Amino acid sequence: MNCKKVKELLMTDYVDGELRPDIRSKIKEHLAGCSDCRTLEEALQRKAVEPFRNAQKVQAPDIVWEGIKDAIAVPERAPVFIIRRPAFSLAAVAALIFLTIIFARPFFISHGPVTEYVQEQAEFFAYLDTGANGFVNGEDEGIGTAIEEYFL
Template sequence: MNCKKIREFIMTDYVDGEAGPELEREIRKHLAGCGGCREFESALQKKVIEPFKNAGKLEAPGIVWDNVREAIAAPEEEPVFIIRRPAFSLALAAVAVILIAIFTMPFFTGPGPVASYIEEQAGFFAYLDNGASGFTNGEDEGLGTVIEEYFL
């Protein structure tokens, strides 16, 4: 193991005596070969563990234990919105999918007949606005401008 992992185990399980025999052997083996981790363990023992070695254990007052028992035995509050029937949740999901499909359909389909008619009319008016004043008779390109039609 690397020093970082060993120091983590020293701070948690090793100093508390909670490390298993195999982990404790591995930590001792590492401490025998690594001076930095050995100093870390020694400083941890002096600064954190030793001051509290002789401290006695305090018993919590009875009211604390009563409150703990009440909190454990108290029934959980049910959530306000919960779907209990799977059929209802499936129907709700189906409705959501259908609504999403309906509202997003215009973005994925081409323009309809009304939109293409409006585009055709807009193109025609743009054609007229650009100075087209001639008429076509279907046989040739057109008779020309209004003045030419007057003289012909």
């Protein structure tokens, strides 16, 4: 195994214990006879590995759990409507609109029952306005308030 390959493995798999035992043994053999690679391995351990492995464990302060408890005490708002398959839902809504337009079309285009009803109502109100029904549309008969005028 040459120095380049050894140095490559020293930086990663060797120091991290990820090598197969036979390859690890080959590297150890190489290190025993190569001062350059040995120097790198020592520097690596001292400057890039050991400082982290001596790191103290830290505990989360109590206030963190208090915050979590408060946050999860407020229940999540349940979604009112969940669309599980948006493509199908969209197609269904489009079909519904299409059918509504098709079936409602005759009522709006021809003189169907709705149109006739509207016409009848218009004629009835016009009839009331003429006074022919016996009611007089004069000032004396009204309450005379602004609200009444508004409704008239």
